[in-house]
Amino acid sequence: MKRKSLYIVLSLFIFFAVFSYFDSFEYVESKLGDAIFTRSKLKNKSEMSKVDTSNIIIIGIDDLSLEKLGQWPWPRSYHAKLVDIISKGNPAAIGIDIIFSESSNDINEDIAFAKAIEKSNKVVLSQYGIFEETSKLGQINAYDLIEPIEDLKNKASVGHINVFTDKDGVVRRELVDFKYENEDIKSFDYQIYNKYLESTKKDVDKIKVSKDKSNRRYINFVGKARDNIADITRNTDDLYTIPYKFKYIPFSAVLEDQIYPEIFKDKIVLIGPYTLGIDDYYYTPMDTQERIYGVEIHANIIQSYIDNSFKQNIPDHFNIIILLIFSLIGFILFEIKRQTKVMFVVIPCIYIYIYIAKRMYNQGVRIQLIYPIGLLISVYVVLWILNYISEIIERKRITNIFGKYVAPQVVNEIIKGGEDVLKLGGTRREITTLFVDIRGFTPLSEKAQAEEVIHILNDYLELCEESVFKNGGTVDKFIGDATMAIFNAPLDLNEHAFKAVKTAWDMKIGSQILQDTLQERFGHTVQFGIGINTGDAVVGNIGSKHRMDYTAIGDSVNTAARLESNAKGGQILMSKDTYEMVKDKIEAKYLGEIKVKGKVNGVLIYELEGIKEEYEEM
Template identity: 50%
Template sequence: MKIKSQYLALALIFLFCIFSQYDIFVKLENYVEDAQFQKQKDPDSDIVILGIDEKSLEEFGTFPWDRKVYSELFDILSKGKSAAIGVDIIFSDKSDSPESDLALIDSIKKAGNVVLASYGNIESTSYENIERKYNKDIRNFEVSTVEEPMEELKEVSKSGFINVFPSDKDGEIIRRFYDNINYDGKKINSFSYEIYKEAVKNGLNSGKLLAKQEEIWNKNYIDFSGAPGTFECHSIADVFDGTIDPSYFEGKIILIGPYTVGLQDRFFTAASRNYQMYGIEIHANLIQNYLYNNFKTYVSDKVNLLILVLLGIASYLLFKKLTPPKASVLLLVLMGFYLVIANFTYSKGIIIKIVYPLLLMASINIMLIIYSYIDEYIERRKITDTFGKYVAPQVVDQILKGGEKSLNLGGVRRFITVLFVDIRGFTPLSEKAQPEEIVEILNDYLNLTAESIFNEGGTLDKFIGDATMAIYNAPLDLEDHAYRAVKSAWAMKQGSIALQEKLEKKFGKSVQFGIGINTGYAVVGNIGAKFRMDYTAIGDTVNTSARLESNAKAGQILLSKSTYELVKDKVEVTPLGEIKVKGKANGVEIYQLEKVV
């Protein structure tokens, strides 16, 4: 029983829903999302990075530096009235120089807008493991311990966690962030959010702090401004030597952190999959997301499943009505349209899955193409197997190739060879045998005639009681068609010997073939009524062949002169002269076939 295409489509939809639910193609999905969404944008000019780079290391020596360096840096920057200063360095313990620690504390206190870094210790840093642990409800995301600034610094500054959360599915790539974590019963905001808060408090964004939506913000996709190096960056050494005047930083956010390969604070990101971005640049991107309320949130699993189901059903209904080429063109159009929709929803802060719907639409299209070819093949086989039992295989092939046009009434004039064969002595035999036995005997003889015709490429035109009509060189061209017809007749005669012995032994009687063959022009095609037609040949050539057969004795094969002239170099015959046949004024010269070379 053939499976209906709609059931296959539903099975595909169900399968892709499972794929989506369990993120089977997560690597491909992440790659496509990054390629679609991470476009180069203008970085906010109010965010400036001061890097601990090679120039700074040459100036102040091996890292970590004496804390007096930072103290002096903050004193200089304080003159510029910046909006906030974020320091991506953890000052968790006292240094070997109490004097330097006191200087750092005093400078941070005087600046009044410094945000320091803390770090939450967790079992796994990948966001997939975190979401699995908390069943995607990461509002309760908790860390075991926290490395924070020492108490004296906490009293004069703010701090936030600097953890980044890479994907463990495709090469430790940073593409999402968490807005806060829990520790010891209290929430700790991210480093970037604390800097954003401090900057707004000091006048940035007109002093308006955006309301937090923690259940959304806490599982966000980072909208990067661009590749590494996008944000304005200067060396810390440039501040000390006066290259950059402190007034340049007025009203800006200053980010201080490692900016050289040797300090190993680099990560692959959604915007830079092939080369790494410094951690301080990631924080710059996050702060810009906060400033512009630019948060990209993934829709729920239920919405993604609903999209798959609706797109799958719509694709099936559309593709099913079209030919494979047109359906493939429509598939490309729908894919492009879906990408446009995905980019539009992304611009509105909503992320829908891309790969699963695209693969589902493509799979349904491919399934329908394969299904149509299989369906066509099965239908052709069905027609060939069933219809071929009634007409010649060549006729079936012509119908399959020509479609409805091949079934139109009409014919063409062709040069053909026609063979008629009849069973001699069949009536007396039927008087001795039972009806069932008669049918069996008849089928044996007709099978022999059919096989002999087909083996030489002839077209079995029809069975007429115990007689058979065959034509050669129609509907397909057949080289040496007269000789092939003669060979068919000879095969019938030789094949009937075993059948004769079988009948003689059982009934005391046997039967033989009488065969007539003629060659000439005839009209060949679909003859009959519109609701019932035969593929056959008509004309004098056919009539003459039938008359030769009726004049042939048991076991005799008669050839007309026209046939003999075409095969005389390949046969041995006995000329029989002219005979009078019904319906013809002139006699017909005939030859008895004795042997085929």
């Protein structure tokens, strides 16, 4: 069994190790990671309250602003005025999530905007790389770059705003940089963060999280900005106490002088679309059913820079080590075998692993979830299948052993209890033994053809079997034209002595039709001679390793056989031990004491004459 367990666990390890290396279940892994890492973290209010997002303010080009300022795109003078107002508050950085790749119809608009950018010296503009759809990992090269017009580009820092979604359409990672004509194109968020550091002169740790094979890092999402504001005034006190992580102001509110510029002091101000009319919104791990705007994603990325909280995948060799550990646990589970006990090991192991994964995630490291957990669950499933197959084999084995001895319902009870019920190998217990033989069978066989003799014998033995099964007994064996049955084995049987006596009476009544048929056909008939005794016996599988029978042996069994040999045709004899247990339910005649072979003392016997009417249906 250990060798088989080793092969199974080793096969599962290789299977999951290969899929882990190639991240074949990336979709499932990502969804599970979103639920455990991101959404569970956002639900933890105490944990999220520790995240300080007060350094970032979002100014949205929203429906309210479009209603007040007119149809998009707006004149560049609006953007120039916005930059001037924000700059009065001395912000740390201003990031504009809009690409001004074409000149305005009015050149003065571009000149005014360029002057506002130059005067501020805090502005980061956007550019966008165009990639081949089949770009390979580690080869992130753009073949084209959409940039701001020269007059604007020369007055500001510039960073790319490319957002890449995973296969399921969810944004989880930031593209840190890419190559264009041998030039490193840094991200919009990285350039804003650098502006922030230059302006505030903060001494911060270098970003420690390495990039993955495709130059990306996992974003530590902390929240979004608020939804559209119906109406605000310059004196609105609760504008910045919204139940979201990032402060939000409509574009029009700033332009209409409803906001004090002082609130922008030392802040990172992000300006970008905040309406469905401008196609810039994505699904994120925070909520895969509701999309957020691109400017909110930039806010989360910049917050990850500020907190140095980007996440990175654990190296591949550590994933293999984790799978090895889970394989070892799986091997131990195979030795436990019992399904319920295995479940009580598997579930805590999964919970502990998820807890460790969360702790490591908080330290900046993502470990794989689906592959180790999948390996452990696979071990459980394989064990369940093996146990199920084993149960079928055991059921078949028990059926083969007892199917010919006991009634089908008794076999089912034995199967339910399995070895605990059977206690194979021999156990001492009180049983009632019944022997029945056919009197007059030899003379009849001389008058009938061989085929007819077999048919007659089968009819009688079938009657015996049906009577035994009807009363919950066990057919031990057929010995020529004789039958041995036991009651109260292999299962406990209430009132087993009475059930044996009732069986004998059913045989006698049932044989009447057979006797009449034989008398009419052959001019000769047969009758049962039956002996019944109650007492202790050894019951179990008795024999050699090559030939075993389920049977009972002991003095009480021998006594029953001796009573049967003394019974005349149509007579049912029982011992005093049996009689004392059933005397209130039957009609019987005391016959005295007889000597039986193998016993020094005589045996007191009674002849059964009937079952009391009220007990006939028991």
